[in-house]
Amino acid sequence: MTIKPIDLTTDRFFAPEHQQPENWSNLQDYLEGIGHEFTPDPPPRQFVGGFGNLNFLICLNGEHWVLRRPPHGPLPPGANDMVREFRVTSRLWKRFALAPKGLLLCEESEVLGAPFLIMQYRPGAVIQMEIPESLHSKTRRLSEMIIDVLVEFQAVDPASVGLDTLGHPEGFLKRALAGWVKRFKVAARDVYRERDCPSSAAAIIKWLEDQPVPHQDHTLLHNDFKLNNIVLDRGQLTQPTALLDWDMCTRGDPLFDFATLLSYWVEPEDPPALNKVGQMPTASSPGWMTRQEVTEYYAMVSGRDLSDIHYYRVLTAFKHCIIFMQIYARFCRGTTTDPRIAELGPELDSLFEFTHDIVQQRYF
Numbered sequence: 001m002t003i004k005p006i007d008l009t010t011d012r013f014f015a016p017e018h019q020q021p022e023n024w025s026n027l028q029d030y031l032e033g034i035g036h037e038f039t040p041d042p043p044p045r046q047f048v049g050g051f052g053n054l055n056f057l058i059c060l061n062g063e064h065w066v067l068r069r070p071p072h073g074p075l076p077p078g079a080n081d082m083v084r085e086f087r088v089t090s091r092l093w094k095r096f097a098l099a100p101k102g103l104l105l106c107e108e109s110e111v112l113g114a115p116f117l118i119m120q121y122r123p124g125a126v127i128q129m130e131i132p133e134s135l136h137s138k139t140r141r142l143s144e145m146i147i148d149v150l151v152e153f154q155a156v157d158p159a160s161v162g163l164d165t166l167g168h169p170e171g172f173l174k175r176a177l178a179g180w181v182k183r184f185k186v187a188a189r190d191v192y193r194e195r196d197c198p199s200s201a202a203a204i205i206k207w208l209e210d211q212p213v214p215h216q217d218h219t220l221l222h223n224d225f226k227l228n229n230i231v232l233d234r235g236q237l238t239q240p241t242a243l244l245d246w247d248m249c250t251r252g253d254p255l256f257d258f259a260t261l262l263s264y265w266v267e268p269e270d271p272p273a274l275n276k277v278g279q280m281p282t283a284s285s286p287g288w289m290t291r292q293e294v295t296e297y298y299a300m301v302s303g304r305d306l307s308d309i310h311y312y313r314v315l316t317a318f319k320h321c322i323i324f325m326q327i328y329a330r331f332c333r334g335t336t337t338d339p340r341i342a343e344l345g346p347e348l349d350s351l352f353e354f355t356h357d358i359v360q361q362r363y364f
Helices: 024-033 082-089 133-154 172-191 199-210 254-264 272-277 291-302 309-333 345-359
Strands: 054-060 063-069 102-106 116-120 219-221 230-233 236-243 250-252
Touching (some): 082 102, 133 254, 133 291, 172 250, 199 309, 199 345, 219 254, 254 291, 254 309
Antiparallel strands (some): 054 063, 102 116
16 A cells, blocks of 8 residues: 655645635736736635635745635634734844744725735744654654744744834733633534533633632733744754744733643643644654743743643633634634534534543643
């Protein structure tokens, strides 16, 4: 039997019948009106990857760029913010080389139906849920690389890139909890129309609301930091060349970013639902650090106090549930037909149950 090689390239695209339609003629008129050359034939191609924002490879002024816009339909509060993302990507690259440079922002919804941005294209390799066997011996180094990138990013002084007024870091965790509870209630209207919400969700919310809120110094936050947002050098797959997905970047507690990463760091003993919706291959190939080992490594290289990590772990695991709940709500509303999203529905209750197990410290 011939084993098909695993394709790690970033240049993977939806088939035309599954690509979200866009008004490329409107885009051409807009771009030409501000002095850029854009030809809609052949049409841009939509990248495969991610469940949220839509990314298209376009040719602008004879070079490849990425057009990035929110998904179609109603959006969760504070998510898919192209204005915020452009503010970050147009500045952060000056001090953090892994951030692609933002070229332009269009806030006029009349062009494509929503604000969009155009940013630098960084080709490379992206590890999703499978890795080639040749990388199995390098998974520990990949584990370290992920943490090294996060610590390097968190070391950037926001003032040095003009982002010292980004967000509102004071009270960040309290607002984050309130925000994710609100998003849960909004998404539940679509997801749980015909059945009751899992009791574990209410128990998680009560536990979080009853805990004293910890505090760390403020840094820049990526807010969706995980392996498949890191582009790797195709010739040296442990070497990062870009960090993507900046639409939720803000300032706040750095342990929130780290714990968000832990929520994606699936282990072989985790419930099957975690592996099905997982964003990282840490349970499906050997050699990766465990969540506990990753935590110890992060504490060592960052120098941060992780004595309150349990609170962050629960909060971001709850966030992880709501992210997939929001995505599945789009399918319930009929604003997407992506078959990958249709498969999320049966897993949601299991995600809440797993998070409740974290509350009770049955899992780290």
